Amino acid sequence: MKKTQRVGAIVKILSDSPNRTFSLNYFCDKLGAAKSSISEDIKTAKSIFAEMELGIVETSPGAGGGVTFVPHISDAAIRELQDELCTKLSDPSRLVGGGFLYTSDVMFDATLIKRVATVFARKFRDENADFVTTIETKGIPVAVMTAYLLNIPLVVIRRESKISEGSTISINYFSGSYDRIQKMSISKRALVPGSKALIIDDFMRGGGSIKGITEILSEFDVTVAGTGVVLAGVEPKKKKISDFIPLLYIDTIDTDEKKVKVFPNSQIF
Amino acid sequence: MKKTQRVGAIVKILSDSPNRTFSLNYFCDKLGAAKSSISEDIKTAKSIFAEMELGIVETSPGAGGGVTFVPHISDAAIRELQDELCTKLSDPSRLVGGGFLYTSDVMFDATLIKRVATVFARKFRDENADFVTTIETKGIPVAVMTAYLLNIPLVVIRRESKISEGSTISINYFSGSYDRIQKMSISKRALVPGSKALIIDDFMRGGGSIKGITEILSEFDVTVAGTGVVLAGVEPKKKKISDFIPLLYIDTIDTDEKKVKVFPNSQIF
Numbered sequence: 001m002k003k004t005q006r007v008g009a010i011v012k013i014l015s016d017s018p019n020r021t022f023s024l025n026y027f028c029d030k031l032g033a034a035k036s037s038i039s040e041d042i043k044t045a046k047s048i049f050a051e052m053e054l055g056i057v058e059t060s061p062g063a064g065g066g067v068t069f070v071p072h073i074s075d076a077a078i079r080e081l082q083d084e085l086c087t088k089l090s091d092p093s094r095l096v097g098g099g100f101l102y103t104s105d106v107m108f109d110a111t112l113i114k115r116v117a118t119v120f121a122r123k124f125r126d127e128n129a130d131f132v133t134t135i136e137t138k139g140i141p142v143a144v145m146t147a148y149l150l151n152i153p154l155v156v157i158r159r160e161s162k163i164s165e166g167s168t169i170s171i172n173y174f175s176g177s178y179d180r181i182q183k184m185s186i187s188k189r190a191l192v193p194g195s196k197a198l199i200i201d202d203f204m205r206g207g208g209s210i211k212g213i214t215e216i217l218s219e220f221d222v223t224v225a226g227t228g229v230v231l232a233g234v235e236p237k238k239k240k241i242s243d244f245i246p247l248l249y250i251d252t253i254d255t256d257e258k259k260v261k262v263f264p265n266s267q268i269f
Numbered sequence: 270m271k272k273t274q275r276v277g278a279i280v281k282i283l284s285d286s287p288n289r290t291f292s293l294n295y296f297c298d299k300l301g302a303a304k305s306s307i308s309e310d311i312k313t314a315k316s317i318f319a320e321m322e323l324g325i326v327e328t329s330p331g332a333g334g335g336v337t338f339v340p341h342i343s344d345a346a347i348r349e350l351q352d353e354l355c356t357k358l359s360d361p362s363r364l365v366g367g368g369f370l371y372t373s374d375v376m377f378d379a380t381l382i383k384r385v386a387t388v389f390a391r392k393f394r395d396e397n398a399d400f401v402t403t404i405e406t407k408g409i410p411v412a413v414m415t416a417y418l419l420n421i422p423l424v425v426i427r428r429e430s431k432i433s434e435g436s437t438i439s440i441n442y443f444s445g446s447y448d449r450i451q452k453m454s455i456s457k458r459a460l461v462p463g464s465k466a467l468i469i470d471d472f473m474r475g476g477g478s479i480k481g482i483t484e485i486l487s488e489f490d491v492t493v494a495g496t497g498v499v500l501a502g503v504e505p506k507k508k509k510i511s512d513f514i515p516l517l518y519i520d521t522i523d524t525d526e527k528k529v530k531v532f533p534n535s536q537i538f
């Protein structure tokens with residue numbers, strides 16, 4: 001293999017396995033080249049990622065060391081993504097009954113939501129969470145993409161305990177959005193006591209669900225390393241949790257005027 | 270930019286956007302190089318993907334033409350994936366009450382499930398589905414990854430109709446696994462009448478859910494282009510649908526002997 005081909009192959013392999021550390025030997029074996037060449041190739045790959053602001057290639061020396069691709073999204077690309085989402089979500093044809101907004105097409109758009117997940121992966125990587133968690137259903141795509149980018153497991157909290165989950169722990173919590181008591185449930189075998197969770201969800205209004213998640217996690221001695229939501233309501237001002245990072249905010253919908261105002265969180269960087 | 274850097278950049282861009290067609294001009298602008306150089310670079314990128322069996326780079330000539338990365342997984346890699354999953358899933362400690370198997374950790378493992386999705390993307394790409402669909406919850410990760418790889422939308426069928434979904438169409442169907450009538454519901458604005466769906470799910474026993482999905486889709490004049498499931502029960506032999514492709518099969522669990530037998534579908538290639 002020539003240098004160009006080796007570098008291309010390294011870019012592809014790293015890019016497909018975010019936050020996984022490869023030894024130099026892995027590439028030597030895979031590409032049939034000497035350590036000195038592979039070392040140079042990795043430097044080139046590193047410069048490509050850096051120049052295009054598509055990620056950071058970290059190298060650590062020594063026997064336990066290796067090469068890790070850390071996904072990145074530039075400030076400019078975050079702003080572009082926020083603007084794109086604001087335009088999409090502010091469309092008044094999204095209004096459904098009761099002042100609710102139809103967002104499923106956006107939350108289930110895999111390509112778009114992977115870009116959102118890259119923002120969360122950038123924001124929360126240094127918190128060293130052991131796993132990502134979300135409550136079914138609409139937050140699952142962004143949570144699974146964040147878990148993929150951070151290379152950690154995903155635990156999905158269910159609304160009803162299912163027989164295939166084995167024994168579960170359940171709690172009841174008050175959801176302001178639906179103005180009623182709701183239930184959530186986690187399989188006992190899903191969590192490692194003492195570990196750290198990153199909560200990712202599609203939408204937060206008063207914070208009742210997220211507070212519920214924090215409570216059910218504490219049943220397992222699991223602490224929260226961070227909370228990211230795609231969209232947070234401006235109202236109510238007083239939330240049940242204080243520590244969360246939304247990509248976007250939404251003003252309370254004026255159902256008479258049929259106006260939706262979604263705007264970027266300018267503090268996300 | 271030197272050739273090596275350009276090729277690396279092209280590999281990264283293509284790899285990040287499966288099944289999206291880029292014009293030659295896109296790369297010329299992005300990388301500041303002439304068409305003739307970019308043309309050569311793409312040939313090199315193509316050879317890298319081909320040699321590593323990591324995907325196919327398709328080029329089509331003319332004004333409407335361009336370059337498309339089609340994700341691929343080799344036969345050998347599929348066999349390896351099947352073996353890995355069989356070992357994981359045959360572990361008797363996964364048995365929970367009622368002859369059910371705990372599979373959530375596998376179905377929510379983003380990296381593993383992306384490899385499974387690559388098998389479905391390879392298998393179903395030529396069916397030209399307009400969107401992927403699944404019924405909540407455990408099939409969502411594999412469905413979202415398949416949608417990502419095929420670059421088509423995902424529509425998630427809900428069990429309960431939610432206010433944020435707007436007006437919905439619902440059906441009742443009989444689920445053999447749970448031995449009861451269940452409900453499923455789709456937002457009317459989620460589907461384009463006359464389009465083609467690819468059904469992706471985590472598990473199928475008698476095929477009741479999948480038949481239900483087919484029925485609810487037909488309410489929208491949507492036809493089924495294909496059905497892929499991660500795991501299908503050997504029993505009952507007579508399924509409610511005939512046209513489906515499992516990655517793995519599972520024998521009926523002998524709850525007395527506590528034995529789980531999961532084996533590969535050797536016809537998947």
